[in-house]
Amino acid sequence: MKNLYEIGIIFRGTIICNYHFKDLPGQVKIEPHRDLRGAFISSINSFVSKTFKNNPLEYFESGKFLFAFKVSEIKAKDSPTHTREPIIIYGIREKKRSPGRIAKEFLKKAEFLLNLFIERYRNLDFTKDSYLIKDFEFELLGI
Numbered sequence: 743m744k745n746l747y748e749i750g751i752i753f754r755g756t757i758i759c760n761y762h763f764k765d766l767p768g769q770v771k772i773e774p775h776r777d778l779r780g781a782f783i784s785s786i787n788s789f790v791s792k793t794f795k796n797n798p799l800e801y802f803e804s805g806k807f808l809f810a811f812k813v814s815e816i817k818a819k820d821s822p823t824h825t826r827e828p829i830i831i832y833g834i835r836e837k838k839r840s841p842g843r844i845a846k847e848f849l850k851k852a853e854f855l856l857n858l859f860i861e862r863y864r865n866l867d868f869t870k871d872s873y874l875i876k877d878f879e880f881e882l883l884g885i
Contacts, residue, residue: 745835745836745838746763746833746834746835746848747762747763747764747765747766747807747834747835747836748760748761748762748763748766748832748833748834749761749763749831749832749833749834749852749855749882750779750780750831750832750882751829751830751831751832751856751859751875751878751882752780752783752784752829752830752831752832753816753818753827753828753829753830753868754784754827754868755780755781755784755785756780756781757779757780758868758872758875759859759875759876759878759879759882760879760882761879761882761883766807766834767806783809783811783830783832784828784830786799786802787799787811787813787828787830788828791813791828798813799811800812800845800846800849801841801842801845803837803841805837806836806837807834807835807836807837808834808835808836808837808838808841808844808845809832809833809834810832810833810835810844810845810848810849810852811830811831811832811833812830812831812849812852812853812856813828813829813830814828814829814830814831814856814857814860815827815828815829815860816829816859816860816863816864817864817865818865818866818867818868819865819866819867819868820867820868820869820870829856829859829860831852831853831855831856831859833848833852835848855881855882858881859878859881862878863875863878
Protein backbone atom coordinates (compact mmCIF):
# COMPACT_ATOMS: atom_id res chain seq x y z
CA MET A 743 0.00 0.00 0.00
CA LYS A 744 1.43 3.33 -1.07
CA ASN A 745 2.51 5.93 1.52
CA LEU A 746 2.18 3.49 4.44
CA TYR A 747 4.75 3.99 7.18
CA GLU A 748 3.72 1.28 9.61
CA ILE A 749 1.09 -1.37 10.25
CA GLY A 750 0.60 -3.29 13.48
CA ILE A 751 -1.66 -5.16 15.87
CA ILE A 752 -2.40 -3.95 19.40
CA PHE A 753 -3.62 -6.13 22.26
CA ARG A 754 -4.06 -4.87 25.82
CA GLY A 755 -2.46 -1.54 24.91
CA THR A 756 0.74 -3.14 23.60
CA ILE A 757 1.87 -3.56 20.02
CA ILE A 758 2.28 -7.32 19.71
CA CYS A 759 3.16 -7.41 16.02
CA ASN A 760 4.11 -4.69 13.55
CA TYR A 761 5.97 -3.95 10.35
CA HIS A 762 7.76 -0.69 9.47
CA PHE A 763 7.77 0.15 5.78
CA LYS A 764 9.69 3.37 6.28
CA ASP A 765 10.64 5.65 9.16
CA LEU A 766 8.35 8.51 10.11
CA PRO A 767 9.97 11.85 9.26
CA GLY A 768 11.40 13.51 12.35
CA GLN A 769 10.99 10.41 14.54
CA VAL A 770 13.54 9.99 17.32
CA LYS A 771 15.30 6.62 17.08
CA ILE A 772 14.25 5.16 20.46
CA GLU A 773 12.20 2.05 21.21
CA PRO A 774 9.68 3.46 23.75
CA HIS A 775 7.62 5.00 20.94
CA ARG A 776 6.37 1.48 20.24
CA ASP A 777 4.69 1.10 23.63
CA LEU A 778 3.43 4.68 23.67
CA ARG A 779 1.81 4.32 20.26
CA GLY A 780 -0.01 1.12 21.26
CA ALA A 781 -1.26 2.55 24.54
CA PHE A 782 -2.36 5.78 22.86
CA ILE A 783 -4.40 4.09 20.11
CA SER A 784 -5.88 1.61 22.57
CA SER A 785 -6.93 4.30 25.05
CA ILE A 786 -8.50 6.49 22.34
CA ASN A 787 -10.56 3.56 21.07
CA SER A 788 -11.60 2.64 24.60
CA PHE A 789 -12.70 6.21 25.29
CA VAL A 790 -14.69 6.49 22.06
CA SER A 791 -16.40 3.11 22.47
CA LYS A 792 -17.48 3.92 26.03
CA THR A 793 -18.50 7.52 25.33
CA PHE A 794 -20.13 7.28 21.91
CA LYS A 795 -22.09 4.04 21.60
CA ASN A 796 -22.39 2.61 18.08
CA ASN A 797 -20.05 5.24 16.63
CA PRO A 798 -16.62 3.63 16.17
CA LEU A 799 -13.60 5.78 15.48
CA GLU A 800 -11.87 4.61 12.30
CA TYR A 801 -9.17 7.23 11.84
CA PHE A 802 -7.77 10.52 13.06
CA GLU A 803 -5.35 13.03 11.61
CA SER A 804 -2.27 14.38 13.34
CA GLY A 805 -0.01 16.82 11.55
CA LYS A 806 1.16 15.17 8.34
CA PHE A 807 -0.06 11.71 9.35
CA LEU A 808 -3.27 9.70 9.20
CA PHE A 809 -3.81 6.99 11.80
CA ALA A 810 -6.41 4.41 10.70
CA PHE A 811 -7.53 1.47 12.81
CA LYS A 812 -10.05 -1.33 12.99
CA VAL A 813 -11.19 -2.85 16.28
CA SER A 814 -12.40 -6.41 16.76
CA GLU A 815 -12.32 -8.94 19.61
CA ILE A 816 -10.26 -12.02 20.39
CA LYS A 817 -10.46 -14.69 23.09
CA ALA A 818 -7.07 -15.14 24.74
CA LYS A 819 -6.20 -18.21 26.79
CA ASP A 820 -4.72 -16.04 29.55
CA SER A 821 -7.77 -13.78 29.86
CA PRO A 822 -8.61 -13.39 33.55
CA THR A 823 -12.34 -13.17 32.85
CA HIS A 824 -12.41 -15.75 30.00
CA THR A 825 -14.15 -13.23 27.76
CA ARG A 826 -13.27 -11.70 24.43
CA GLU A 827 -11.00 -8.65 24.56
CA PRO A 828 -10.43 -5.81 22.08
CA ILE A 829 -7.76 -6.24 19.43
CA ILE A 830 -6.82 -3.42 17.05
CA ILE A 831 -5.07 -3.32 13.70
CA TYR A 832 -3.62 0.09 12.87
CA GLY A 833 -1.84 1.79 10.04
CA ILE A 834 0.06 5.06 9.86
CA ARG A 835 -0.04 6.76 6.48
CA GLU A 836 0.98 10.01 4.98
CA LYS A 837 -1.97 12.40 5.10
CA LYS A 838 -3.19 13.44 1.68
CA ARG A 839 -6.45 14.76 0.33
CA SER A 840 -9.61 12.77 1.15
CA PRO A 841 -8.48 11.21 4.44
CA GLY A 842 -11.80 9.38 4.83
CA ARG A 843 -11.39 7.65 1.48
CA ILE A 844 -7.76 6.75 2.26
CA ALA A 845 -8.75 5.34 5.66
CA LYS A 846 -11.57 3.23 4.16
CA GLU A 847 -9.18 1.84 1.54
CA PHE A 848 -6.73 0.83 4.28
CA LEU A 849 -9.45 -0.61 6.53
CA LYS A 850 -10.83 -2.81 3.77
CA LYS A 851 -7.42 -4.49 3.37
CA ALA A 852 -6.61 -4.46 7.08
CA GLU A 853 -9.87 -6.14 8.09
CA PHE A 854 -8.86 -9.27 6.19
CA LEU A 855 -5.50 -9.36 8.04
CA LEU A 856 -7.15 -8.80 11.41
CA ASN A 857 -9.62 -11.64 10.81
CA LEU A 858 -6.74 -13.89 9.72
CA PHE A 859 -4.84 -13.02 12.91
CA ILE A 860 -7.87 -13.75 15.09
CA GLU A 861 -8.48 -17.08 13.38
CA ARG A 862 -4.85 -18.13 13.65
CA TYR A 863 -4.12 -17.01 17.23
CA ARG A 864 -7.44 -17.43 19.02
CA ASN A 865 -6.98 -19.04 22.46
CA LEU A 866 -3.25 -18.27 22.51
CA ASP A 867 -1.66 -17.39 25.84
CA PHE A 868 -0.31 -13.96 24.86
CA THR A 869 1.78 -13.67 28.04
CA LYS A 870 3.76 -16.87 27.39
CA ASP A 871 3.48 -17.63 23.68
CA SER A 872 4.02 -14.21 22.12
CA TYR A 873 7.02 -15.53 20.15
CA LEU A 874 4.56 -17.45 17.93
CA ILE A 875 3.12 -14.17 16.64
CA LYS A 876 6.43 -12.96 15.16
CA ASP A 877 5.76 -14.85 11.91
CA PHE A 878 2.64 -12.76 11.32
CA GLU A 879 4.83 -9.75 10.47
CA PHE A 880 5.28 -11.29 6.99
CA GLU A 881 1.50 -11.30 6.55
CA LEU A 882 1.43 -7.59 7.43
CA LEU A 883 4.02 -6.96 4.74
CA GLY A 884 1.49 -8.15 2.16
CA ILE A 885 -0.88 -5.23 2.67
